[in-house]
Amino acid sequence: xxxxxxxxxxxxxxxxxxxxxxxxxxxxxxxxxxxxxxxxxxxxxxxxxxxxxxxxxxxxxxxxxxxxxxxxxxxxxxxxxxxxxxxxxxxxxxxxxxxxxxxxxxxxxxxxxxxxxxxxxxxxxxxxxxxxxxxxxxxxxxxxxxxxxxxxxxxxxxxxxxxxxxxxxxxxxxxxxxxxxxxxxxxxxxxxxxxxxx
Numbered sequence: 001x002x003x004x005x006x007x008x009x010x011x012x013x014x015x016x017x018x019x020x021x022x023x024x025x026x027x028x029x030x031x032x033x034x035x036x037x038x039x040x041x042x043x044x045x046x047x048x049x050x051x052x053x054x055x056x057x058x059x060x061x062x063x064x065x066x067x068x069x070x071x072x073x074x075x076x077x078x079x080x081x082x083x084x085x086x087x088x089x090x091x092x093x094x095x096x097x098x099x100x101x102x103x104x105x106x107x108x109x110x111x112x113x114x115x116x117x118x119x120x121x122x123x124x125x126x127x128x129x130x131x132x133x134x135x136x137x138x139x140x141x142x143x144x145x146x147x148x149x150x151x152x153x154x155x156x157x158x159x160x161x162x163x164x165x166x167x168x169x170x171x172x173x174x175x176x177x178x179x180x181x182x183x184x185x186x187x188x189x190x191x192x193x194x195x196x197x198x
């Protein structure tokens with residue numbers, strides 16, 4: 001499996017696990033697991049509850065599921081999932097984007113993760129400010145203000161540094177990884193993942 005590592009410093013190099021870190025604190029990892037993937041299936045509706053909650057009001061109780069999709073690279077299924085998780089020791093949130101490549105006897109997981117910096121909630125504040133200016137009628141209602149979602153792609157890269165908007169940066173990095181991901185013949189020859197084995 002090959003993918004870009006963005007010139008980041010390699011901080012782990014083992015046969016089944018490698019990791020790279022950026023100067024801004026983003027972490028890129030790849031892990032190989034020689035076991036049947038613990039997935040309920042490959043349909044988004046089967047995977048949703050497995051990866052977290054889509055309800056913002058659950059707050060710290062569960063991972064917030066921001067995005068979930070299924071793609072294929074060279075006939076290999078890829079589950080792409082983006083989540084937000086609370087870090088109680090820092091009272092901050094971390095955002096993580098993952099690509100899972102499942103097979104019948106093994107699977108790979110590529111992740112990009114980054115936590116908020118010293119200031120939390122910058123993305124949410126910038127997104128809401130822009131939303132309020134675009135839709136002044138909607139903010140007169142009670143929360144959640146119609147269909148406003150601060151983690152929607154339309155609010156990515158609102159001129160905030162990566163440390164203040166880690167979601168935009170992990171989305172960008174995982175998209176680049178996915179676009180440039182290649183598998184060697186030894187991977188492509190693996191038996192396909194079959195949920196009926198569960």
